[in-house]
Amino acid sequence: MLLVYDGTLEAQAALKRCSQLSLALSAHVDVVSVVDSITANATCAGMLSDLACSSMEAHAQHALDVAVAHLVNLGVTAHGFIKFGRTVDVVPLHVAAFHADIVVIGHRVQSGFARWWGGRPVHLDLAERLRGAAIVAVTAPLS
Template sequence: MPTFHRILLCYDGTREGQHALKDGACLAQELHAQVHVLSVLNHSAWMQGADITSSVSIEFITESARGLLDEGLQKLAARGLTATGHFAVGDPLDQIPLLANELNVDLIVVGHRHSSRLARWWGGRSDGLLLDRVSCSVLITMGPESVADSTVAGEATRPAEHL
């Protein structure tokens, strides 16, 4: 297995982001790796809701997103990890590879959210995969099933684990 010296954890506060942060922290501790955390304010998602968010200042939205980064850094600190935080505005599929290349990371850790074909089609994702945009390894964390997935399967679920 390759040695990962520099790890980039992508954190957005979602359930999937929580799992990426947790799994990445465990790996970083085992490998004694340098840790970076990236939170991206996705401007395309924000712009789609522009009619709703027009009454909300961009400063408030930016501060909320920066608060997520601080939350992720605090969770890592509680585990005894020192991490460097990075904040970006834009499309995560652009911002993650940009920072990964700039920092010369060995591994990127991201969470994955299951979506239906209709959701993928509706979202219009034609911009390619993260894997096509980076030259390092990528760890995609899944976490436990979501409530919607287990409800369909008729199973009980457990809440997302936090750091």
């Protein structure tokens, strides 16, 4: 099982669901935290500083440590991986290398202008790229 985790509320909901699934299935979990400096660099017109890249990597490492610790505290065998690139590119590579059958990812429901401007959700792009793996897209509960 593979959990894509970035520390957002949606990722926290995905972590909770992944915990339940892994305990029910006695499954090992790989947790992947992605540092997407490619998209960030494009967003800021190629002016992404080394300090910003380091900050993104530190944030990803902290999120990864939190997720792995949570799973291990529940008795789940979990390993963490930092990946660099776009999520839609690095997740299929990890799935192929480690033969993950289930990919759990958080999803944010967008509305209005954000739906138009924000582009396609990552889980839709992953569904097109992952063959033979189930994708569990988890939305955060409304507060």
